[in-house]
Amino acid sequence: KAGVTQTPRYLIKTRGQQVTLSCSPISGHRSVSWYQQTPGQGLQFLFEYFSETQRNKGNFPGRFSGRQFSNSRSEMNVSTLELGDSALYLCASSLNSQADPQYFGPGTRLLVL
Amino acid sequence: GEDVEQSLFLSVREGDSSVINCTYTDSSSTYLYWYKQEPGAGLQLLTYIFSNMDMKQDQRLTVLLNKKDKHLSLRIADTQTGDSAIYFCAERGSQGNLIFGKGTKLSVKP
Numbered sequence: 001k002a003g004v005t006q007t008p009r010y011l012i013k014t015r016g017q018q019v020t021l022s023c024s025p026i027s028g029h030r031s032v033s034w035y036q037q038t039p040g041q042g043l044q045f046l047f048e049y050f051s052e053t054q055r056n057k058g059n060f061p062g063r064f065s066g067r068q069f070s071n072s073r074s075e076m077n078v079s080t081l082e083l084g085d086s087a088l089y090l091c092a093s094s095l096n097s098q099a100d101p102q103y104f105g106p107g108t109r110l111l112v113l
Numbered sequence: 114g115e116d117v118e119q120s121l122f123l124s125v126r127e128g129d130s131s132v133i134n135c136t137y138t139d140s141s142s143t144y145l146y147w148y149k150q151e152p153g154a155g156l157q158l159l160t161y162i163f164s165n166m167d168m169k170q171d172q173r174l175t176v177l178l179n180k181k182d183k184h185l186s187l188r189i190a191d192t193q194t195g196d197s198a199i200y201f202c203a204e205r206g207s208q209g210n211l212i213f214g215k216g217t218k219l220s221v222k223p
């Protein structure tokens with residue numbers, strides 16, 4: 001089976017712009033979670049989608065949003081970018097329940113100038 | 114609150130065993146995980162253990178869980194230079210998300 005794929009792999013934006021990142025889960029997986037990784041804060045949970053519904057949300061401002069499509073693919077959007085949004089954004093997919101292990105994609109590295 | 118702690122660095126010689134330690138706070142965690150991250154890459158799931166188990170072995174990897182002390186360890190036997198990476202311990206949070214430690218950077222010297 002193909003693994004989790006994320007596009008684009010690298011992105012450079014300027015402050016105030018918005019960005020959309022895409023994630024395709026492993027075939028058959030219905031849950032997609034997003035994490036932000038920075039040197040200072042480490043890995044932090046953004047949100048989780050299951051069957052097109054947000055099932056869980058971390059402590060990030062409303063500028064961070066996401067959605068999931070009927071084929072389980074997910075997108076996350078960050079509006080009004082700030083310098084501090086520079087990070088590696090990781091997507092993880094899991095089968096169904098929150099007890100299933102999460103498998104991660106390669107990440108999208110976002111640089112905000 | 115929910116928190117996971119790990120030491121930041123570990124250096125071993127090729128062929129030795131590596132032991133990476135982790136402590137967690139949520140005693141209700143059902144699963145605990147070990148992930149590996151190589152430079153410029155995402156997280157690779159190495160292994161995971163259910164909270165009613167004390168030990169799990171998978172080839173060169175051995176996971177030990179002390180639930181009373183909320184202590185998890187990952188032992189890598191016969192460590193190779195290709196094992197050099199950052200290793201993350203993670204527990205399931207109360208809402209189902211993963212809560213990660215800061216990661217342990219393993220350096221393997223030839």
